[in-house]
Amino acid sequence: MQYQAEHDLLTGLLSRGGFMDMAGRQLAVRDYPLCMMFLDLDGFKVINDAYGHDAGDQVLIEVAQRLRDCIAEGFTLARLGGDEFVILYSMAPAADLPETVASRLIEAVKRPFPRLAHRHIGLSIGIHLSSKDDINEMLVCSDAALYEAKRRGRNQYCFFTEKINAHLQMKRDVERDLASALKNGELEVWFQPIVRRDGRTLDGFEALLRWHHKNHGWIAPPDLIEIAALAGLSEDLLRFILDEVAEMIRYLHASSRRDLRVAMNISPRELERILIDDLVAVKLRELDLPPEMLEIEITEETAIDLQAATQTLGALSALGVSIAIDDFGVGYSSLGFLRQMRVSRVKIDRSFVTDLVNRSENQALVQAVLQLSESFRFQVVAEGVESMDDLRMLQEMNCPAMQGYYFSPPMPVQKAREWMQDMAAAV
Ligand code: C2E
Ligand code: MG
Ligand code: MG
Numbered sequence: 001m002q003y004q005a006e007h008d009l010l011t012g013l014l015s016r017g018g019f020m021d022m023a024g025r026q027l028a029v030r031d032y033p034l035c036m037m038f039l040d041l042d043g044f045k046v047i048n049d050a051y052g053h054d055a056g057d058q059v060l061i062e063v064a065q066r067l068r069d070c071i072a073e074g075f076t077l078a079r080l081g082g083d084e085f086v087i088l089y090s091m092a093p094a095a096d097l098p099e100t101v102a103s104r105l106i107e108a109v110k111r112p113f114p115r116l117a118h119r120h121i122g123l124s125i126g127i128h129l130s131s132k133d134d135i136n137e138m139l140v141c142s143d144a145a146l147y148e149a150k151r152r153g154r155n156q157y158c159f160f161t162e163k164i165n166a167h168l169q170m171k172r173d174v175e176r177d178l179a180s181a182l183k184n185g186e187l188e189v190w191f192q193p194i195v196r197r198d199g200r201t202l203d204g205f206e207a208l209l210r211w212h213h214k215n216h217g218w219i220a221p222p223d224l225i226e227i228a229a230l231a232g233l234s235e236d237l238l239r240f241i242l243d244e245v246a247e248m249i250r251y252l253h254a255s256s257r258r259d260l261r262v263a264m265n266i267s268p269r270e271l272e273r274i275l276i277d278d279l280v281a282v283k284l285r286e287l288d289l290p291p292e293m294l295e296i297e298i299t300e301e302t303a304i305d306l307q308a309a310t311q312t313l314g315a316l317s318a319l320g321v322s323i324a325i326d327d328f329g330v331g332y333s334s335l336g337f338l339r340q341m342r343v344s345r346v347k348i349d350r351s352f353v354t355d356l357v358n359r360s361e362n363q364a365l366v367q368a369v370l371q372l373s374e375s376f377r378f379q380v381v382a383e384g385v386e387s388m389d390d391l392r393m394l395q396e397m398n399c400p401a402m403q404g405y406y407f408s409p410p411m412p413v414q415k416a417r418e419w420m421q422d423m424a425a426a427v
Contacts, residue, residue: 005017005018006018006021008078008079010057010060010061010079011060011061011064011079012064013064013068013077013078013079013085014076014077014078014079015078015079016078016080016081018078019076019078019080019086019088020135022076022078022088023076023088023135024135026076026088026090027133027135030090031090031092032090032091032092032093032095033090033091033129033130033131034088034089034090034091034129034130034131034138035087035088035089035090035091035095035098035101035127035128035129036086036087036088036127036128036129036130036138036139036141036142037086037087037088037098037101037102037105037125037126037127037142037157038084038086038125038126038127038128038139038142038143038145038146039067039084039085039086039087039105039123039124039125039146040083040084040085040123040124040125040146040150041063041083041109041121041122041123041124042121042122042123042124042150042154042155043121043122043154044056044059044082044083044121045083047059047116047119047121051116055115055116058115059113059115059116059121060079060083062113062115063083063085063109063121064079064085066108066109066111067085067087067105067108067109069108070101070104070105070108071087071089071101072089072095072096074089074090075087075088075089076088076089086139086142087101087105088138089101091129098127098129098157098159099157102125102127102157103157105123105125106122106123106125106155106156106157109121109122109123110122110123110155122154122155123155124146124149124150124154124155124156124157125146125149125156125157125158126141126142126143126144126145126146126147126148126149126157126158126160127142127145127157127158127159127160128141128142128145128159128160129159129160140168141160141164141165141168142160144160144164144165144167144168145158145159145160145161145164146158148164170213170216170219170223171223171226171227171230173213173215173216174213174216174219174223174224174227175227175230175231177213177214178224178227178228178231178233178237179231179233179236181211181213182233182236182237182240186211186212187209187210187211187237187240188209188210188211188244188412188413189207189208189209189210189240189241189244189245189413190207190208190209190210190410190411190412190413190416191205191206191207191208191248191262191410191411191413191416192205192206192208192403192408192409192410192411192416193205193403193407193408193416193419193420193423194206194263194381194401194402194403195401195402195403195407196400196401196402197394197395197398197399197400197401197402198395199391199395199402199407200423200426202260202420202423202424203260203261203401204260204261204262204263204295205248205260205261205262205263205416206262206263206264206265206297206403206410207241207244207245207248207262207263207264207265208221208265208410209221209224209225209237209241209265210410211224221265222267224237225237225267225269225270229269229270229273234269234270234273234274235274238266238270238274238276238279239279241264242264242279242280242283243283244413245262245264245294246283246284246287246289247413248262248413248416249262249287249289249293249294250287250289251417252293253289253290253293257420258290258292258293260293261292261293261294261295261322262293262294262295263294263295263296263297263324264294264295264296264297265297265298265326266296266297266298267298267299268298268299268300268301268309271298271308271309271312271313272308272309275312276296276312276316277312277315277316277319280294280296280316280319280321281319284319290320291319291320291321292320292321292322294321294322295321295322295323295324295344295345296313296316296321296322296323296324297324297325297326297347298313298323298324298325298326299325299326299327300325300334300337310340310341313341313342314342317341317342317344322344322345323341323342323343323344323345324343324344324345324346324347324381325337325338325341325343325345325346325347326347326349327347327349327383328346328347328348328349328369329348329349329351329352329365329369330349330351335372335376338376338378339376343376343378344378344379345378345379345380345381345401346369346373346378346379346380346381347380347381347382347383347403348365348366348369348380348381348382348383349383349384350383350384350404351384352365352366353366353382353383353384353385353390353394353404354384354385354386354390354404355386355387355390356389356390356393356394357389357390357392357393363393363397366382366394366397366399367397370397370398370399379400379401380399380400380401381400381401381402381403382394382399382401382402382403382404383402383403383404384403384404384405385402385403385404385405385406385407386404386405386406387406388406390404390406391406
């Protein structure tokens with residue numbers, strides 16, 4: 001029973017509980033700083049989905065073995081759960097440098113897996129060195145470094161730095177303050193115009209979340225979304241954004257601009273966890289608004305539960321709401337996804353659009369997406385138009401819609417309404 005409590009039965013490694021006990025003992029006798037590595041496989045979920053859980057288990061067993069082969073005596077290795085592992089060791093003078101260990105681990109996991117038709121998976125690692133006696137804190141810090149490693153792409157390791165520390169502090173403060181901010185109306189939704197090919201005719205708006213925190217200034221919306229999830233506030237936040245978006249639609253409708261659309265961003269995680277189709281249907285009915293005036297923008301992620309997403313997006317599109325794929329070109333968007341989702345718009349990521357004139361590879365990509373749009377019957381929006389040159393080039397390519405600072409940055413709702421009226425007056 002003792003063994004079962006302390007070990008992960010699948011891989012034979014220590015379990016989370018076993019690890020915490022072992023780490024406690026290591027702390028009690030340590031003479032040197034400790035190094036903690038937080039490990040997470042890249043692309044494991046895809047393996048599980050595509051080959052089934054048995055295959056997933058086999059991979060975990062094999063990975064555990066490869067990790068074991070990479071570490072020296074005195075290292076503690078454990079499986080925290082899922083595809084997460086942790087390593088702890090004392091940085092004695094003769095011990096390997098963390099960089100060396102991390103590279104070795106990454107190389108070991110990189111080798112093809114014979115059981116998976118020689119497919120590859122990757123490994124990301126967050127590293128934290130500490131002389132303090134707090135294992136939980138080390139877990140938090142190495143996890144934050146892991147997050148940064150993941151952000152940089154597959155097969156990377158990353159140390160916990162002062163910058164990550166500041167970011168972590170920001171997240172803690174924001175998490176603490178978010179609920180009251182939401183209640184007190186401190187959050188806002190701003191609107192950025194999307195224009196037609198001529199650069200003058202309004203096509204609609206994209207709603208973008210804004211919050212100015214008293215100590216940390218403007219909080220990046222993706223951070224806000226992530227923190228809301230940690231704080232269990234995703235649904236409250238989503239309801240707030242939907243209210244603001246619906247209010248904008250109501251205004252446009254009342255101004256006889258039924259031809260315009262308002263787009264709202266939904267992250268894949270929100271899509272998985274919240275019954276968005278219900279919320280949207282209820283809201284539209286309540287205010288008696290045409291579903292065609294609403295658009296949902298989503299980015300594709302490999303981690304996404306495609307089944308759940310397909311269902312929710314299907315329900316939304318059956319309502320008449322249009323679906324846009326955001327940040328196209330940088331993520332994992334596949335042609336299959338485009339077809340399966342009955343996508344009505346594809347937004348080309350701004351990294352391909354800004355300064356288009358000087359980047360011929362980007363021109364080729366934009367051109368290719370525009371061509372695809374004809375056979376797949378979706379509309380294209382180019383994001384990040386920052387100059388007259390960008391606009392001209394996109395016009396030559398016949399790009400039907402555009403968005404970017406050249407036309408206008410996102411604006412508070414009142415300003416966006418005025419902008420729209422000025423636009424209409426100018427035409
Ligand atoms: P996104 O959906 O791709 O939104 C476009 C982002 O590009 C916005 O950043 C916008 O301010 C910025 N942008 C627009 N035109 C230009 C330009 O010409 N040049 C440059 N350099 N940037 C431009 P923002 O508002 O910081 O939002 C970042 C991301 O956060 C969004 O990317 C979206 O993925 C997410 N986000 C924003 N609001 C929400 C929300 O309400 N819910 C969810 N789930 N995600 C949101
Ligand atoms: Mg967007
Ligand atoms: Mg985008």
